[in-house]
Amino acid sequence: MEKVKPKKHLGQHFLTDLSIAERIAQAVKGHGGVSKVLEIGPGMGVLTDFLLKGNLNLYLIDIDKESIAYLHQKYPQLEDKIIDGDFLKFDFSTIFPEPYAIAGNFPYNISSQIFFKVLEDKDRVTEVVCMLQKEVAQRIASPKGNKDYGILSVLLQAWYDIEYLFSVPPGVFNPPPKVNSGVIRLTRNQTQKLDCDEKLFKQVVKAGFGNRRKTLRNSLKSFQLTEEFKSNPILDKRAEQLDVAEFVFLTQQIEKGRGAH
Structure with missing residues (x-):
C-alpha cells in the first residue's frame, strides 16, 4: 500500500x-x-x-x-x-x-x-x-x-x-x-441541564471574555442588569476569575433583569 x-x-x-x-x-x-x-x-x-x-x-x-x-x-x-x-x-x-x-x-x-x-x-x-x-x-x-x-x-x-x-x-x-x-x-459530567438559559449563558461567557482586561461590569454593559445587582461585587471581577457556577449565576441575574423590563 x-x-x-x-x-x-x-x-x-x-x-x-x-x-x-x-x-x-x-x-x-x-x-x-x-x-x-x-x-x-x-x-x-x-x-x-x-x-x-x-x-x-x-x-x-x-x-x-x-x-x-x-x-x-x-x-x-x-x-x-x-x-x-x-x-x-x-x-x-x-x-x-x-x-x-x-x-x-x-x-x-x-x-x-x-x-x-x-x-x-x-x-x-x-x-x-x-x-x-x-x-x-x-x-x-x-x-x-x-x-x-x-x-x-x-x-x-x-x-x-x-x-x-x-x-x-x-x-x-x-x-x-x-x-x-x-x-x-x-x-x-452529571449535568443534564444548566440552571439558566443555555443560549444566554453562551452569550454571557463570550461577552465576558470579549475584552479580558475589563471587569465584568464593563464587558457586560450591553446586557440588562437589575439595579440591585449592579452593586454586586462579582461584577468587579474579570471573566477569567469565574467558574462555571458563577457564570450560571451571572446569567440568572441577567435573565431577572430582562424579566424586569
Whole structure:
C-alpha cells in the first residue's frame, strides 16, 4: 500500500511514535458504558491499530480521499464503518443514536470547531480523548484564575470533567508541527441541564471574555442588569476569575433583569 502524503491544507501531521499512539488509545475508558468510538482523522491508522485492540466498536471519519482509500485497504473488516466526510458537517444521529466516544489526533486548524460540534452533541458524546496543540489543550483543561482560561474552557467544563494527560514533542510527527502537542480527556459530567438559559449563558461567557482586561461590569454593559445587582461585587471581577457556577449565576441575574423590563 502506498503511504498517504500529509496535506498541509488539511493540517495533517501524522503521528509516527507507536508508544504515544498506544497511550492515547489506552486513555479511552468507555465512560458511561459506551462501546462505539469515532476516530476523527485517522490518516494512516497509527492510533486506529491500538483502538482496535481495545475491542471497541470503532468508526473512522476522514475528509482526505487518499486516507479513505488507504484505510479501506488496511482495514477491510471495517467496511462501511469508514466514513468519507467532514466531521464538522456530518450528522451522526443516524449512525450513533445512542451514546458514543470520540478519539483522535485532531487537525490543529479546526480543533476548536470540533469542540463546538461536540458541545452540540453533548447528550450523546460521553468521552473525548484527543491530541491537539498544547496551548489549546491547556486552555480547555485550565481552571479559573489562569491566563489560559477562556471561552472554550467554560463552555466545555460546564458539561465535561477535563484532564490534561501528557505532552507530546513535535519530533514524533511527519511532518513535525511547529508547536508542542497535548493529550486531554473529557468525561461527560452529571449535568443534564444548566440552571439558566443555555443560549444566554453562551452569550454571557463570550461577552465576558470579549475584552479580558475589563471587569465584568464593563464587558457586560450591553446586557440588562437589575439595579440591585449592579452593586454586586462579582461584577468587579474579570471573566477569567469565574467558574462555571458563577457564570450560571451571572446569567440568572441577567435573565431577572430582562424579566424586569
